[in-house]
Amino acid sequence: MTDLPGTDLLRYTAFSADPSGGNPAGVVLDASGMDEAGMLAVAAEVGYSESAFLTGRTDASEPGARGYAIRYFSPKAEVPFCGHATVATALALAERDGPGDLEFATAAGPVPVTVVREGTELRATLTSVEPHVTDAAAEDVAEALAALDWPATDLDPALPPRIAYAGARHLVLAAASRERLAALSYDFARLEALMHRLDLTTVQLVWRASDDVFHVRDPFPVGGVVEDPATGAAAAAFGAYLRALSLVPETASLTLHQGEDMGRPGTLTVTLRAGDARVRVSGTGTRIPDPAGA
Numbered sequence: 583m584t585d586l587p588g589t590d591l592l593r594y595t596a597f598s599a600d601p602s603g604g605n606p607a608g609v610v611l612d613a614s615g616m617d618e619a620g621m622l623a624v625a626a627e628v629g630y631s632e633s634a635f636l637t638g639r640t641d642a643s644e645p646g647a648r649g650y651a652i653r654y655f656s657p658k659a660e661v662p663f664c665g666h667a668t669v670a671t672a673l674a675l676a677e678r679d680g681p682g683d684l685e686f687a688t689a690a691g692p693v694p695v696t697v698v699r700e701g702t703e704l705r706a707t708l709t710s711v712e713p714h715v716t717d718a719a720a721e722d723v724a725e726a727l728a729a730l731d732w733p734a735t736d737l738d739p740a741l742p743p744r745i746a747y748a749g750a751r752h753l754v755l756a757a758a759s760r761e762r763l764a765a766l767s768y769d770f771a772r773l774e775a776l777m778h779r780l781d782l783t784t785v786q787l788v789w790r791a792s793d794d795v796f797h798v799r800d801p802f803p804v805g806g807v808v809e810d811p812a813t814g815a816a817a818a819a820f821g822a823y824l825r826a827l828s829l830v831p832e833t834a835s836l837t838l839h840q841g842e843d844m845g846r847p848g849t850l851t852v853t854l855r856a857g858d859a860r861v862r863v864s865g866t867g868t869r870i871p872d873p874a875g876a
Contacts, residue, residue: 591624591633593872594670597812597848597865599703603841604848605812606870607670608633611678613653618660625655631802631810632656634667642685643692648675652686656805661783662689663749665708665814665863672697672706673867690749700866707853707864708814713748713822722780726753729773730785730801736762741790741829748818748861750783752800756790763789763797764843766809774803786816791839794830796820798840811841812848814863821852821861832856 591608598604608628613621613635625633635653642649652671654664672684676697681704684695691711698705723743727734732755737743741756757763766787773785784800791797798820800810810816817838824830836852853862 591628592674593628593870594674594867595870596666596669596673596814596867597840597850598846599866599868601868601870603846604865604867605666605810605841605846606630607664607667609667609671609674610635611671611674613637621653621655622660626657629657631805631807632661632664632667634664634671636671640685640687644683644685644694647683647685647694648679649685649687652688654688656802656807658804658806661750661805663693663711663815665749665816665818666812668693668695668708669706669814669865669867672708673704674869676704676706677869688749693749703866705864705866707862710748710818710861710863712859713746713819713861715744715746715823715826718743718745718753722753722776723755725776726755726773726785729769729776730766731768732762738790741788742827744823744827745780745782746786746819746823748815748822750815750819751781752784752786752816752819753780753782754786754788754820754823756788760789760791760797763787763799766799766801766843768801770803770808773801777804784810784813784816786813786820788820794834795837796839797842798838799843800840809844811844811846812850812865813840814850814865817850817852817863818861821854821863825854830854
């Protein structure tokens with residue numbers, strides 16, 4: 583890091599136990615003295631899809647949970663919620679203070695996270711805010727497909743387009759084949775313009791491999807990066823989407839593979855519980871060694 587005095591920055595990857603896999607995030611465990619411009623500068627300097635900043639302690643709603651206020655920044659802007667940076671931050675806190683229950687006060691609402699140790703690894707499970715799923719206008723889907731250079735015939739009719747929210751908004755588009763999902767080359771500016779107009783954080787591109795296994799990709803031009811390697815917020819939104827459309831049972835455990843096409847494979851587990859609208863997303867993670875000279 584350069585020109586960022588007083589910033590104690592950690593680097594973690596989420597949804598992989600391998601530092602070269604999953605989705606990397608910058609984590610600042612004490613950002614109480616930083617303003618918005620300073621946080622944005624750190625996020626831009628790090629260059630990851632998002633970085634997380636703990637701005638102070640809060641009172642958690644659950645007894646025994648440790649509460650923190652948290653903010654998330656991409657290299658270009660603040661975002662209301664980021665799943666992988668939440669997991670990364672929870673793992674960093676667990677390594678410092680021990681596993682247990684946490685609660686993050688986000689712009690989208692409170693997000694509980696539980697960290698447990700499984701053998702030599704730590705695993706974090708976040709619980710989303712209450713999600714919702716809405717129709718996607720036909721003209722907006724057409725514009726997204728045009729930006730992606732996907733013909734409409736390459737969509738899977740069994741998983742219709744929708745906009746899903748579980749802390750951030752995502753347009754869900756399902757590919758009819760793994761080959762279609764793998765061939766991602768899109769018009770960055772055109773997709774970015776559509777996403778700004780619809781207030782989307784990512785476009786969640788999915789392919790269903792089996793009843794409970796999916797491969798996913800997330801273009802993220804509004805954040806200043808071509809693609810997000812493993813996206814917890816989108817995974818939570820996608821779980822809500824599957825349940826809202828009755829595409830999975832009320833109680834389900836789903837496996838999402840992401841990052842393979844980028845050379846950063848990661849695995850996200852999405853859990854749905856009957857009688858609870860919220861969605862749980864879990865995964866491992868690990869600290870990324872600081873680059874030389876950081």
